[in-house]
Amino acid sequence: MDEHYKPFLFEGGGKEYFRIWIVNIALTILTLGIYSAWAKVRTNRYMYANTYLNGSNFEYNADPIRILIGRIIVVSVYILFVVFAEHLMMFEVAAGIAILALLALPWLIRQAVSFKLRNTSYRHVPFRYVGKTRDFYAFFLLHGLLNIFTLFLAFPFSYVRFKELILRNSRYGQGEFFFKGKVQTVYEIYFSVIGWMFLVLLAFVIVIAVISGFAMEGSMGVEEVLLSGMLEEESPSSEEAGTLITALASVFMVFIYLPLIFGQKGLSDAYFSNYVRNHTTLESAPFKGEINPFRLAWISISNVFIIMLSLGLLYPWTEIRYLKYKLEHTSFACEDYDQFESYGYEQGSTVGEEMVDFFDIDIGI
Amino acid sequence: MLINAVLYDGKSSKEHEVVIDFTPEKRVIIVSHEIDVPLSEVIFESRLGNTPRVLSFENGMRCKSRENDKLDQVLKEFGLSKSKAYKIESSLGLTLGSVMITIGFVWFMLTTGSTYTANALASVLPPSTLTEVSEVTMTQLEESYLKPSKLSDRQERIIQAHFNKLTEGELGYKLHFRSSPTMGANAFALPSGDIVLTDQLVALSQDNEFRDILGVLAHEKGHVVKKHSLRIAIKTGISGAIFGYITGDVSILASTIPTILINSSYSREFEHEADVYAVKELKKMKISTKYIATLFEVLEKKHGGEENATVMSMFASHPLTSERIDYFKSYID
Numbered sequence: 001m002d003e004h005y006k007p008f009l010f011e012g013g014g015k016e017y018f019r020i021w022i023v024n025i026a027l028t029i030l031t032l033g034i035y036s037a038w039a040k041v042r043t044n045r046y047m048y049a050n051t052y053l054n055g056s057n058f059e060y061n062a063d064p065i066r067i068l069i070g071r072i073i074v075v076s077v078y079i080l081f082v083v084f085a086e087h088l089m090m091f092e093v094a095a096g097i098a099i100l101a102l103l104a105l106p107w108l109i110r111q112a113v114s115f116k117l118r119n120t121s122y123r124h125v126p127f128r129y130v131g132k133t134r135d136f137y138a139f140f141l142l143h144g145l146l147n148i149f150t151l152f153l154a155f156p157f158s159y160v161r162f163k164e165l166i167l168r169n170s171r172y173g174q175g176e177f178f179f180k181g182k183v184q185t186v187y188e189i190y191f192s193v194i195g196w197m198f199l200v201l202l203a204f205v206i207v208i209a210v211i212s213g214f215a216m217e218g219s220m221g222v223e224e225v226l227l228s229g230m231l232e233e234e235s236p237s238s239e240e241a242g243t244l245i246t247a248l249a250s251v252f253m254v255f256i257y258l259p260l261i262f263g264q265k266g267l268s269d270a271y272f273s274n275y276v277r278n279h280t281t282l283e284s285a286p287f288k289g290e291i292n293p294f295r296l297a298w299i300s301i302s303n304v305f306i307i308m309l310s311l312g313l314l315y316p317w318t319e320i321r322y323l324k325y326k327l328e329h330t331s332f333a334c335e336d337y338d339q340f341e342s343y344g345y346e347q348g349s350t351v352g353e354e355m356v357d358f359f360d361i362d363i364g365i
Numbered sequence: 366m367l368i369n370a371v372l373y374d375g376k377s378s379k380e381h382e383v384v385i386d387f388t389p390e391k392r393v394i395i396v397s398h399e400i401d402v403p404l405s406e407v408i409f410e411s412r413l414g415n416t417p418r419v420l421s422f423e424n425g426m427r428c429k430s431r432e433n434d435k436l437d438q439v440l441k442e443f444g445l446s447k448s449k450a451y452k453i454e455s456s457l458g459l460t461l462g463s464v465m466i467t468i469g470f471v472w473f474m475l476t477t478g479s480t481y482t483a484n485a486l487a488s489v490l491p492p493s494t495l496t497e498v499s500e501v502t503m504t505q506l507e508e509s510y511l512k513p514s515k516l517s518d519r520q521e522r523i524i525q526a527h528f529n530k531l532t533e534g535e536l537g538y539k540l541h542f543r544s545s546p547t548m549g550a551n552a553f554a555l556p557s558g559d560i561v562l563t564d565q566l567v568a569l570s571q572d573n574e575f576r577d578i579l580g581v582l583a584h585e586k587g588h589v590v591k592k593h594s595l596r597i598a599i600k601t602g603i604s605g606a607i608f609g610y611i612t613g614d615v616s617i618l619a620s621t622i623p624t625i626l627i628n629s630s631y632s633r634e635f636e637h638e639a640d641v642y643a644v645k646e647l648k649k650m651k652i653s654t655k656y657i658a659t660l661f662e663v664l665e666k667k668h669g670g671e672e673n674a675t676v677m678s679m680f681a682s683h684p685l686t687s688e689r690i691d692y693f694k695s696y697i698d
Contacts, residue, residue, distance in 0.1 A: 016414040019454040026463035027450075029470045042413065042450060049416035056371075056380065057417055057429075123380060124373030124427045173378060340378035
C-alpha cells in the first residue's frame with residue numbers, strides 16, 4: 001500500500017506570482033475595487049493550477065461576475081450595519097441586521113463550503129458538497145450552547161464533529177470522502193500548542209529579566225504603562241501615549257508578540273492539517289500529512305519579518321513558500337485515478353463565500 | 366499547427382493524450398476524438414503564468430496543454446489577442462507601473478489623501494455624529510479623569526472672553542474648565558469642538574491676561590479645524606485595510622501595526638499643523654506669540670526631566686522640542 005503514496009507538488013514561483021499579485025492590486029485600485037473579484041479568481045486559479053497530483057493539476061472554476069455580486073451584497077449589508085450602528089445611532093435597526101445575519105450564519109457557512117468545493121475540479125471532474133442546511137443549523141445550535149456552558153472546554157469535540165460534517169459530505173465525482181478522528185488527539189494538540197507557547201514565553205521572560213535586571217531601578221512601573229494604555233483608548237483627539245511607550249510597545253510587538261502569535265499559527269496549522277489528512281480517505285484511498293510543526297512555525301515567523309522588512313513587497317513570495325511546504329508534505333495513495341465520474345458543474349450563490357472571505361473566517365477547507 | 370494536450374471528456378476523470386491540429390481554415394481538429402469544430406466555438410482560458418492552458422469545447426470536453434508559447438503563437442496567427450491581464454503581467458514596464466501605482470496609492474492615502482478623505486467624509490457625515498461620538502468620550506473622561514474646576518471667577522471670565530473672541534461667529538465650539546490631577550497641565554479638543562482646559566495648565570500661566578492660554582486654545586481649535594482625530598481614524602482604517610488586503614490572512618498585523626506607525630509618526634505633523642493654525646489666529650487677533658512661547662518654555666523646564674510623568678498630556682506626549690518654541694518665537698514681532 002505504502003508505495004502508492006504520491007505527494008502533492010507545487011510548481012508556482014514567487015517571481016511569476018509577484019507579477020500577478022501586483023497587477024491585481026494595481027487594477028483593483030484603478031477600478032475602485034471592482035477588479036478585486038477578477039483578482040481573486042486569478043489568484044486562486046494560479047494556486048490551484050500549480051498544484052499537481054499524480055501529474056495532473058487542479059482547476060479553479062469560479063465566475064468573477066458572481067463573486068462580484070456576492071461581494072457587493074456582503075459589503076452593502078456591512079455598510080448598512082455600520083451606518084445604522086455608528087452614524088445614525090439607530091441601534092434597534094443595527095441590532096436587527098446583526099440578528100438576521102447571525103440567524104443566516106449557518107446557512108451562509110454551508111454555502112461557503114459548497115462554493116469552495118464545487119468550484120474546484122481535478123481532471124475536469126468537480127468536487128461537490130451534499131451536506132444539508134439543517135445539519136448546519138443543528139450543529140451550530142448544539143455546539144454553540146455546549147461551548148457556552150463548558151466555557152469552550154468542549155471545543156476539540158466540536159472541532160471533530162465539524163470536520164465530520166464537512167468531510168463526510170464532500171464528494172469528488174461519485175467518490176465519497178470519509179473522516180474519523182479521535183477527540184482525544186485534538187485535546188493533545190491543544191495541550192502541546194499551549195505547552196510550547198508557555199515554554200517560549202517563559203524563556204522570553206527569563207531573558208528579559210536577566211537583561212533588564214540591572215536597569216530595573218528607577219524605570220517605568222507597570223501601572224504607568226497600563227494607565228497610558230487606558231488613556232490612549234479613551235483619548236479623543238490627537239493626544240496619544242508618549243514616544244517612550246510607543247517605542248516600548250513596538251519592541252514588544254516586533255520581538256515577542258509577533259513571533260509568538262505567528263509561531264503559534266504555524267504550529268497549530270501543521271498539527272491540525274496533519275491530523276485531518278491522516279484521518280481522511282477518499283473511498284478507500286488515504287491521505288497522509290507529514291508537515292513538520294516546527295518547520296512550519298519557523299516559516300510562519302520568518303515570513304512575517306520578510307513581509308515587514310520588504311514593506312509588503314515580498315508577500316507573494318512568502319505566500320508561495322508557506323503553501324508549497326504544506327502541499328509538498330501532503331500525499332495521497334490512490335490506485336486508480338481514472339475511476340471518478342463527473343456530476344457536472346453547478347452554479348450557486350456566492351454570498352456565503354464572500355461573507356467568509358470578507359470577515360476572514362477560517363472554515364478550514 | 367500541432368499542439369500536444371491532455372483531453373478530458375467531462376464525464377470521467379480519465380486522461381487522454383491527444384494532438385490538437387489548428388488548421389489554416391480556422392478549424393480545431395482532434396482526430397482521435399472526432400472533434401472538428403470552428404475556432405470560434407472553442408473557449409481559450411486566459412494565460413496565467415506557465416500553468417497548463419485550458420481549452421473548453423461546447424460538448425463539455427476540455428483540453429489542457431502546457432505548450433503555452435506555441436498556443437500564443439497560434440492565437441496570434443489567427444488574430445486572437447492574448448488576454449489583457451496576461452499582457453500586463455508579462456510586460457516588465459507594466460508590472461513596474463503596477464508597483465508604482467500601488468506604492469503611490471498607499472503613500473498618497475497615508476499623507477494628503479487622508480486629508481481629502483477626512484474632509485469629504487466630514488461633509489457627508491451628519492453633524493450629529495461627531496457630536497455624539499464626542500459626548501460619549503466626554504462622559505467617559507468626566508467619570509475617570511476630570512473634576513470640577515476650581516478657577517476663580519476672574520480667571521474663567523478672562524479665558525472665556527478670549528475663547529469667545531477666538532471662535533466668534535463659528536458654531537459648535539465650547540470651552541470646558543476642569544481640574545485633573547491625573548492628567549496634569551493639559552488641554553485637549555474633541556472633534557465636536559468641545560475643548561477642555563485643566564486648572565493645572567492655567568496655574569502655569571505666566572501672563573496676567575492669560576494670552577498664553579489663548580495660544581493653547583488656538584492650538585486646540587486648530588486640531589478641530591484640521592479634523593485631526595478624523596484623519597487619524599481614517600489613516601488607521603486605510604492602512605489597516607491596505608495591510609489586510611495585501612497580506613490576506615495576516616490580520617494581526619492589519620490591526621496593530623498601522624496604529625503604532627501612525628501614532629508615532631503622524632502626531633508631530635498634526636501638532637505642527639495646529640501650531641501653524643494657532644500662530645495664524647494669534648496674528649489675526651494681534652496678540653504676540655511670545656506668551657505661548659514663554660508658557661512652553663515653562664512646561665519644558667517642568668517636564669524636561671520626567672518624560673513619563675503625565676502620559677496623556679499634550680506636552681509630555683510630544684516632548685516640547687526647542688523647535689516648537691523657536692517656531693513660536695520666530696513670529697514675535
